[in-house]
Amino acid sequence: MFTKVLIANRGEIACRVAATLGRLGIASVGIFHSADRRSAHVGAVGEAVEITGPTPVAAHLDAEQIIRVAKETGADAIHPGYGFLSENAKFAEAVEASGLAFIGPKPDAIRLMGDKIESRNFAEKHGVPVAPSVLPTGDIDAFVAEAAKIGFPLLVKASAGGGGKGMSIVREASELAEKAKTASSEAERYFADGRVYAERYVERPRHIEVQVLGDGKGGAIHLFERECSIQRRFQKIVEEAPAANLDPARRDEICGAAVQLAAAANYTNAGTVEFILAPDGAFYFLEMNTRLQVEHPVTEMITGVDLVEQQLRIAAGEGLSLSQQDIATTGHAIECRICAEDPENGFLPETGRILSLGVPEADTIRFENGLTVGQAVTTDFDPMLAKLVVYGGDREQAASATVDALRDLTLLGVGTNIDYLARVIAHPDFEAGALHTGFVEEHAAELAAGEPDAETRLAAIAAALLSDPDFLIQVDDSPEPYASIGGWRN
Amino acid sequence: MPYQLMLDGERHSVEIIARRPELVLEIDGRRVSVERLGADGGVVSLALDGLPFDFDAARDGETIWLRDGDGRTFRALVEDPIAAAQDTGAAADEIRAPMPGSVIEIVRQPGETVKRGDTVLTIESMKLQTNLAAPRDGVIAELLTGPGDTFGKDAVVARLEPVEE
Numbered sequence: 001m002f003t004k005v006l007i008a009n010r011g012e013i014a015c016r017v018a019a020t021l022g023r024l025g026i027a028s029v030g031i032f033h034s035a036d037r038r039s040a041h042v043g044a045v046g047e048a049v050e051i052t053g054p055t056p057v058a059a060h061l062d063a064e065q066i067i068r069v070a071k072e073t074g075a076d077a078i079h080p081g082y083g084f085l086s087e088n089a090k091f092a093e094a095v096e097a098s099g100l101a102f103i104g105p106k107p108d109a110i111r112l113m114g115d116k117i118e119s120r121n122f123a124e125k126h127g128v129p130v131a132p133s134v135l136p137t138g139d140i141d142a143f144v145a146e147a148a149k150i151g152f153p154l155l156v157k158a159s160a161g162g163g164g165k166g167m168s169i170v171r172e173a174s175e176l177a178e179k180a181k182t183a184s185s186e187a188e189r190y191f192a193d194g195r196v197y198a199e200r201y202v203e204r205p206r207h208i209e210v211q212v213l214g215d216g217k218g219g220a221i222h223l224f225e226r227e228c229s230i231q232r233r234f235q236k237i238v239e240e241a242p243a244a245n246l247d248p249a250r251r252d253e254i255c256g257a258a259v260q261l262a263a264a265a266n267y268t269n270a271g272t273v274e275f276i277l278a279p280d281g282a283f284y285f286l287e288m289n290t291r292l293q294v295e296h297p298v299t300e301m302i303t304g305v306d307l308v309e310q311q312l313r314i315a316a317g318e319g320l321s322l323s324q325q326d327i328a329t330t331g332h333a334i335e336c337r338i339c340a341e342d343p344e345n346g347f348l349p350e351t352g353r354i355l356s357l358g359v360p361e362a363d364t365i366r367f368e369n370g371l372t373v374g375q376a377v378t379t380d381f382d383p384m385l386a387k388l389v390v391y392g393g394d395r396e397q398a399a400s401a402t403v404d405a406l407r408d409l410t411l412l413g414v415g416t417n418i419d420y421l422a423r424v425i426a427h428p429d430f431e432a433g434a435l436h437t438g439f440v441e442e443h444a445a446e447l448a449a450g451e452p453d454a455e456t457r458l459a460a461i462a463a464a465l466l467s468d469p470d471f472l473i474q475v476d477d478s479p480e481p482y483a484s485i486g487g488w489r490n
Numbered sequence: 491m492p493y494q495l496m497l498d499g500e501r502h503s504v505e506i507i508a509r510r511p512e513l514v515l516e517i518d519g520r521r522v523s524v525e526r527l528g529a530d531g532g533v534v535s536l537a538l539d540g541l542p543f544d545f546d547a548a549r550d551g552e553t554i555w556l557r558d559g560d561g562r563t564f565r566a567l568v569e570d571p572i573a574a575a576q577d578t579g580a581a582a583d584e585i586r587a588p589m590p591g592s593v594i595e596i597v598r599q600p601g602e603t604v605k606r607g608d609t610v611l612t613i614e615s616m617k618l619q620t621n622l623a624a625p626r627d628g629v630i631a632e633l634l635t636g637p638g639d640t641f642g643k644d645a646v647v648a649r650l651e652p653v654e655e
Binding site for chain 1: 497513515526549555557558560561562563564568615618
């Protein structure tokens with residue numbers, strides 16, 4: 001096993017990885033940009049090293065600098081977390097070339113799965129269901145004609161894409177050429193790769209993904225599925241495990257297909273195979289994420305497996321320490337992504353300073369965060385502040401405990417989606433498990449914040465004034481001659 | 491002078507009617523008694539006409555954050571009564587950034603005539619692109635940012651002037 005691991009990340013995931021390293025008695029090294037000096041992950045690691053760059057994000061993408069810090073601090077491996085360099089094949093290569101271990105898959109697997117067209121073809125070749133699709137040949141007319149044969153609606157996607165960038169739904173043949181062009185230029189801008197393709201768009205699809213672990217020698221196991229159908233603009237906001245009301249036979253097929261893909265790719269370490277599940281029960285390969293997922297805690301909660309520990313063991317050459325028979329699930333877990341954004345105003349990003357943080361505590365609650373009171377929330381990084389993960393004996397209990405936990409969670413000083421998430425989880429269709437990726441758009445009106453009643457509004461106004469020192473001076477300091485002058489005027 | 495207070499974007503006017511024996515406020519014309527039950531450890535407790543309320547509260551300058559027992563968050567801004575009185579209403583001549591970010595593209599240059607709703611510049615924040623439009627017909631008088639520049643929330647990024655006939 002490793003003796004010291006550098007965590008090439010920040011925020012909640014750096015804290016998450018540091019926790020497992022600590023539990024296993026492995027020393028940890030963290031990195032931070034000066035903008036992040038007060039972040040919790042700086043204190044969560046054994047030693048923290050400042051990294052520099054023109055922007056905080058650029059510093060976290062500076063592979064050379066990060067590897068240098070790892071060497072200088074005597075680390076023997078690098079954990080990339082998610083985002084930043086986690087799915088960068090060149091980084092994985094450079095880490096290995098420097099004599100350190102990369103805690104993740106091999107560079108060729110990252111490269112294969114990072115290309116949507118290549119990975120789709122690979123999946124198809126190995127018997128994993130894929131949606132009918134058409135690849136552009138450079139001849140836009142031929143592309144439109146071929147796409148029309150699949151039928152509309154179609155989904156245009158960037159081959160190098162992710163996070164919804166370069167993606168759009170095309171409902172009519174007349175829109176295809178223009179939308180493909182727009183997607184291509186967006187893909188060129190974000191990923192420096194303008195290749196796009198079109199595939200059948202499944203209406204009201206569910207997003208089901210399977211956690212896999214591979215040993216790199218064709219051995220692979222799954223840790224069952226997660227459902228991530230609650231999305232906004234292709235970004236997940238609520239995830240759960242197991243999937244809601246999934247037919248057990250279908251679950252076996254989907255998990256089996258994921259293992260088949262991982263095994264065929266001689267996949268090493270943790271990965272996630274994502275599928276689209278159509279209302280008719282058909283499922284299609286979407287993509288494989290070659291890293292630890294944001295939503296991995298829901299799987300940990302129902303399986304009792306520490307996925308970061310498994311990642312470390314595999315990367316250290318111990319192979320798979322679990323067999324498929326060892327993996328069983330109990331209960332249900334739901335994760336909510338707490339973001340600095342304004343749900344009442346188009347989900348625009350919010351900035352501010354964390355003034356107070358009150359977190360509900362229970363064995364069944366994980367609040368994954370890298371927050372400290374006083375910390376500034378800026379647009380330097382992703383708007384996700386934390387994840388609230390709640391376990392229950394079954395889905396109903398997990399949902400009701402999640403709503404309670406969201407109501408008990410106090411994070412003041414920056415606008416967040418906490419109240420919005422509580423409305424999502426409490427929605428009758430969520431409760432019924434009637435999920436699809438258009439859920440939040442379909443229910444937008446019911447999910448909007450209701451008006452508070454008149455008394456609550458008046459009470460809030462009074463409470464705001466009672467929190468204002470100038471107002472208190474007006475109330476308390478005059479006009480009686482014996483009124484105290486008080487310490488306010490200093 | 492009445493207090494002006496913004497609560498979740500809506501303006502409210504509050505006047506102190508009586509301080510003792512009990513605090514009486516007139517909020518938007520409605521008279522209410524406010525009993526202070528405590529303000530400790532970030533919790534403000536009060537009774538409004540006898541009805542009890544607890545709020546988690548935190549203050550950052552003029553902005554006060556509140557969260558009630560039902561998990562509803564409020565953001566209040568208690569305005570300096572003097573500054574509020576000096577507001578000249580020039581807002582429509584300015585284009586302000588709705589969020590912090592950076593300038594991606596200047597679409598219309600100073601001196602160009604624009605119609606209400608025309609995109610003047612494109613900004614990016616957290617990987618999200620947004621077009622900022624002219625709030626009314628006019629001529630771009632001044633751009634206060636250029637491509638790549640960063641700005642904070644509510645920063646003035648451009649100014650308009652009337653079209654000369």
